[in-house]
Every structure is written in structure tokens, then in C-alpha cells.
Amino acid sequence: MNNTQTFPGRFENLEDISQMVGKAAENAGLDDSGVYAIQLAVDEACTNIIEHAYGGEGRGQIDVTTKVTPTSIVIQLRDFGRPFDPASIPVPQTNLPLEEIQPRGIGLFLIRKMMDDIKFEFTSENGNILTMIKKK
């Protein structure tokens, strides 16, 4: 069953979004670490949408859709902000001395680590859609 909710792109809504996807993950039968993985991936993705696609808070909405299949849970995030090229985001280097590490790219790195599959689509009609799949 699909469940879609729309949230204003503001950091104060991250907790509500987290609760929404957390409940869907629990209902799908994921264990504690699986639920947390989905919540973390979605939080990082929504933060990136607010900061980078919209360029700040209160500039657009985020549509969050959850779908449970027999073998997985699918989370879809849609925004209408600026598209980007995921391949242009470097893999973060954290095996560096403390003074030299930089924050860039950690969010996307975490999303990839937490989910089994992710896909970006950028369209002028339907906005930017990030589909994330986690196996049960």
C-alpha cells in the first residue's frame, strides 16, 4: 500500500518525516537497525533537498511516499528544486587526519550505505525523484 505525505521543506519537519518512514519500516517488519538505516537515509536526503535543491528552508515542498512490497520497502522523495548530477559528488575521504576532513558528500555516502538500491530521476514536469529501496 502506498502512503504519500507532503511536508514543507523545513528542518523542523525532519522529525515528522522520520516518524512517518519509521512507522512504515516497522510495519514492513524491519528490525531496529533496519528502521534506523531508513530514517537516517531519509533524513540525509531531505536535508540535502532543503540545503542544496531548494537552497534553504521554506522554499518548496517534499513529497514523501512509502510503499511496502513482499520483499522490500520503497521510499520515494520528490522535490521541485534544482537538479544535480549525483556522479559529481565525490566519495568523502575520512581516512585523513582530523584537521583535514571536510563535510562534503557525507549525506549521499550515508544514503548509499544505508539502502540496498537508490535511483535519481530529474524531470522538468514531475520534479526530482529519489527512489530508495531497502530489502526486508
Added chain:
Amino acid sequence: MDVQVIPYKRCDVVKITGRIDSETVPNLRETLTMLVDTGKNQLVMDMTEVTFVSSAGWWLFIDTQKIYKRNGNGELLFAGLAQRIRHSLELVGMDDFFTTFDSVTSAVGNIE
């Protein structure tokens, strides 16, 4: 998120309750900046009641640790990190930058 600072003889314990994310990091940054400037050199983050930490939170802790290391006389430590939260820190390869203790008692006991 709720933040409570508990002063000990040789360290400050910062007890955090709830989520650490892009919404709550600015408040926590104010507290940590104040403690780095005016508090003791050892800062124990009591994470026992923390339910969630996003990368925004990890970067705040990294920034704070950088200041301590630059000054050369202090350290931020973690106590009571939930396994699922610690795992995300390990995934991004930042766990080596922090000393972690199972409990506040063991962290404070190690310092005092």
C-alpha cells in the same frame, strides 16, 4: 532535543535527550561553543537518551573536536552511544576521532 550541562570537577557532562539533526544542531552548537570557550577541557557527551544523530550532528562533534585538538589541551568524549548510532559513525569512518565509553560513570571515572 533537550540539553543539560552537568559540571564535574575536571569535566563537563552534556546530557542530550532526543534527536540531533539539522533542526537541533544550531542550539547544541551554541552550548558546545560556550563550553569550549569557558568550560573545562574534558567534555563528556552523554548520549544515553539520544535517539538519532544525522551527519549534521557528527560534523558538529568533529568541529568541536578540531578546536580541542588545535588548542592541544582538551577532548570531546562520548558515553552511552546506542549501537545503531555508533554503527553510522563507524560507516563514515569517523569513529577513530572519538573515545567512547559505555556509560557516563566510566567516562567521568576515567577523567576524575
